[in-house]
Amino acid sequence: MSNEKIDVDVEYLTRVEGHGNIKVNASDGQIEKCEWQVIETPRYFESMVVDHSWKELHHITSRICGICSIGHTVASLKATEAAMGIEISKQDELLRKLILHAENMQSHILHVGYLALPDLMGEGSVIPLASSHPEELKTVIRLHRLSNEMSEMVGGRTTHPQRLIPGGFSKIPTEKELTELKNKLRNSFNDLMAVADLCEAKADKFPDFNRETEFISLTNEDEYAFYDGQVRSTDTGIQPVTDYKDITNEFVVNQSTAKFARNNRQSYMVGALARLNNNYDQLSPMAKGVAERFNLKPVNHNPFMNNIAQLVEVVHNVRDSINIIDKLLENGLEPQEEYHEPEIEVKAGRGIGAAEVPRGILFHDYTYNEEGICTAGNCVIPTNQNHANIQQDMEELAPNLINEGKDEDEIELNLEMLVRAYDPCISCSAHHLDVEFVD
Amino acid sequence: MKPKVAFFDFAGCEGDQLQVANLEERLLDLLEIVEIVNFREVISQKSDDYDIAFVEGSIATDHDAERLEEIRGNADILVALGSCAAIGGINSIRNSQDPEKVEERVYGEDADKVEAWDKAKAADAIVDVDHYIYGCPIDKDEFIHVVESLVQGKEPNIPTYPVCVECKMNENVCVFARNGGDKSISSAKREVQVPGSQEVEQGPFCLGPVTRAGCDAKCINEGTTCWGCRGLVDNPNQNAHKKVLDKYGLTVEEVLNKYNLYFGWQQEERKDE
Numbered sequence: 001m002s003n004e005k006i007d008v009d010v011e012y013l014t015r016v017e018g019h020g021n022i023k024v025n026a027s028d029g030q031i032e033k034c035e036w037q038v039i040e041t042p043r044y045f046e047s048m049v050v051d052h053s054w055k056e057l058h059h060i061t062s063r064i065c066g067i068c069s070i071g072h073t074v075a076s077l078k079a080t081e082a083a084m085g086i087e088i089s090k091q092d093e094l095l096r097k098l099i100l101h102a103e104n105m106q107s108h109i110l111h112v113g114y115l116a117l118p119d120l121m122g123e124g125s126v127i128p129l130a131s132s133h134p135e136e137l138k139t140v141i142r143l144h145r146l147s148n149e150m151s152e153m154v155g156g157r158t159t160h161p162q163r164l165i166p167g168g169f170s171k172i173p174t175e176k177e178l179t180e181l182k183n184k185l186r187n188s189f190n191d192l193m194a195v196a197d198l199c200e201a202k203a204d205k206f207p208d209f210n211r212e213t214e215f216i217s218l219t220n221e222d223e224y225a226f227y228d229g230q231v232r233s234t235d236t237g238i239q240p241v242t243d244y245k246d247i248t249n250e251f252v253v254n255q256s257t258a259k260f261a262r263n264n265r266q267s268y269m270v271g272a273l274a275r276l277n278n279n280y281d282q283l284s285p286m287a288k289g290v291a292e293r294f295n296l297k298p299v300n301h302n303p304f305m306n307n308i309a310q311l312v313e314v315v316h317n318v319r320d321s322i323n324i325i326d327k328l329l330e331n332g333l334e335p336q337e338e339y340h341e342p343e344i345e346v347k348a349g350r351g352i353g354a355a356e357v358p359r360g361i362l363f364h365d366y367t368y369n370e371e372g373i374c375t376a377g378n379c380v381i382p383t384n385q386n387h388a389n390i391q392q393d394m395e396e397l398a399p400n401l402i403n404e405g406k407d408e409d410e411i412e413l414n415l416e417m418l419v420r421a422y423d424p425c426i427s428c429s430a431h432h433l434d435v436e437f438v439d
Numbered sequence: 440m441k442p443k444v445a446f447f448d449f450a451g452c453e454g455d456q457l458q459v460a461n462l463e464e465r466l467l468d469l470l471e472i473v474e475i476v477n478f479r480e481v482i483s484q485k486s487d488d489y490d491i492a493f494v495e496g497s498i499a500t501d502h503d504a505e506r507l508e509e510i511r512g513n514a515d516i517l518v519a520l521g522s523c524a525a526i527g528g529i530n531s532i533r534n535s536q537d538p539e540k541v542e543e544r545v546y547g548e549d550a551d552k553v554e555a556w557d558k559a560k561a562a563d564a565i566v567d568v569d570h571y572i573y574g575c576p577i578d579k580d581e582f583i584h585v586v587e588s589l590v591q592g593k594e595p596n597i598p599t600y601p602v603c604v605e606c607k608m609n610e611n612v613c614v615f616a617r618n619g620g621d622k623s624i625s626s627a628k629r630e631v632q633v634p635g636s637q638e639v640e641q642g643p644f645c646l647g648p649v650t651r652a653g654c655d656a657k658c659i660n661e662g663t664t665c666w667g668c669r670g671l672v673d674n675p676n677q678n679a680h681k682k683v684l685d686k687y688g689l690t691v692e693e694v695l696n697k698y699n700l701y702f703g704w705q706q707e708e709r710k711d712e
Contacts, residue, residue: 014482040450064452110460115481158458159454
């Protein structure tokens with residue numbers, strides 16, 4: 001037991017997307033303050049969409065987040081389509097599933113390979129890996145590039161995609177492009193296994209920290225859900241997406257410019273680990289094989305294992321992308337004209353769209369008038385839903401670390417690793433207050 | 440000595456820094472000519488000693504402004520990275536909305552606690568900006584071009600002509616000549632008098648004639664329209680693509696009044712001139 005003063009003060013936590021602080025004060029082993037603070041400048045997207053056309057909303061809300069711009073685009077289009085009763089073709093649905101896989105791969109590889117691995121390797125960043133572990137780094141880069149090529153091929157651009165529009169796609173990939181992509185995906189398994197080996201060799205570096213919590217994600221009878229489904233909680237079972245406000249219950253806390261969320265307990269977790277806990281049986285056999293190597297089984301309550309759940313999902317993404325391409329090519333692609341603009345009957349109404357994006361379940365909710373102009377919007381972002389769980393974890397982990405006699409630097413590193421394990425996307429999560437903190 | 444480079448972010452999606460990470464192997468090549476000392480999204484090290492600062496995101500709080508001034512004080516060269524920093528960008532949509540309503544829509548009864556400015560501003564509203572990399576997101580090749588130019592002490596070459604020029608080189612069908620698939624009325628639709636007739640044409644709308652080129656007309660190539668993400672071409676009354684505007688009976692002001700996603704802050708600056 002330590003009897004000294006502990007003062008952890010991390011301003012602008014690095015290797016996460018957006019701005020967050022960690023503050024922990026303790027003396028004589030007693031915690032005086034322990035806070036996960038979110039300090040992002042508010043951006044007001046729910047207001048910015050108002051008075052704009054149904055044709056622009058996915059373009060505007062894509063800008064909530066660079067890393068998950070594809071997921072925001074998809075959730076936005078689904079909300080608009082739900083509001084106006086627009087149906088998309090089976091082919092377009094498959095292409096949307098394919099691009100969600102691409103984004104999930106891109107984001108998870110960025111997180112596991114560029115942001116989390118350096119901690120495991122004892123380096124401050126990915127850059128020193130260029131000289132200390134060049135082959136490993138090149139493997140990670142190859143996988144990252146492949147997922148970006150995939151996003152670009154389906155969506156027209158890696159970030160803020162263009163081709164995804166209400167009712168379908170303005171342009172679709174060619175059969176030749178899809179065939180080439182399939183071959184590249186098949187050739188990527190060696191690289192994926194190399195990254196799994198790398199993580200497995202460092203598996204003892206993941207802290208053994210378990211705190212029981214609730215996990216929420218989409219679920220779908222037919223597949224491991226990313227594109228569509230109902231909401232499933234490990235505590236409260238299955239509910240329709242339209243109940244999202246009763247599930248997310250966003251609330252304001254003084255330490256954060258982003259809203260927090262809770263359902264059945266003080267907090268819940270969304271993201272790769274939540275999806276894996278809810279839908280493990282639907283993972284591809286190869287993905288399950290990777291999970292088994294890390295003894296990752298549902299329900300796993302160690303947030304640090306989110307990194308491994310991401311790795312497992314990437315394997316599943318690659319496998320399922322190959323299946324999707326096979327389905328698309330099976331009967332040949334249905335051609336469409338250049339600069340395709342689906343016929344749409346504009347209607348008044350409200351629509352809610354949900355999708356699983358890299359960091360968890362995402363909801364967009366729009367109301368339109370008869371002219372298709374948005375009159376109200378609401379977005380509930382995965383990282384918002386995780387903030388309260390990060391806070392709860394920290395409140396349990398910090399005293400544990402102090403009791404174990406860890407010094408200030410070790411406590412700081414462990415708390416940083418905890419937040420990074422969630423892969424928070426803080427700038428997306430901040431559509432909230434800019435408050436002064438009381439010290 | 441390799442110049443020291445730092446990245447900083449304000450209100451934005453960090454999609455421009457992501458484009459730097461998306462350089463993949465080319466980022467390693469870039470590290471041959473510069474040293475990255477601050478890149479919070481990717482590395483843990485932090486330093487106040489840097490030569491070139493790239494700033495991403497719009498400026499919307501006092502705290503943002505103080506931080507930006509500090510960065511300006513440390514850097515020899517300050518570059519606005521992406522539309523939010525360079526022109527105010529998508530965040531400036533709210534600049535034309537009633538600030539009270541903006542806060543209420545997002546925060547409800549907690550609206551009074553909000554301390555952000557009524558307007559999202561470009562970086563050069565606060566400090567001197569030496570160079571601009573436009574786009575939402577930025578173009579990776581243009582980023583490399585700017586870094587290489589700065590390292591060699593040269594002026595980067597950023598287009599001063601409109602997107603239409605690049606679009607025509609790509610032999611796209613002009614957006615204004617396409618048939619819209621629907622009959623809806625929205626701000627994204629044009630409703631123009633076809634010259635020499637009484638006919639009013641409905642179809643997709645495009646900001647290519649007034650928007651700065653450099654993107655290779657990416658969005659039009661991909662089947663949509665120009666949304667204006669690279670901002671207004673310098674002095675639009677002179678440099679807009681007159682041929683396209685004349686052909687479809689549009690003026691620069693009509694285009695700008697009709698449709699505005701990225702130009703909010705630039706339009707205010709034009710009014711002040």
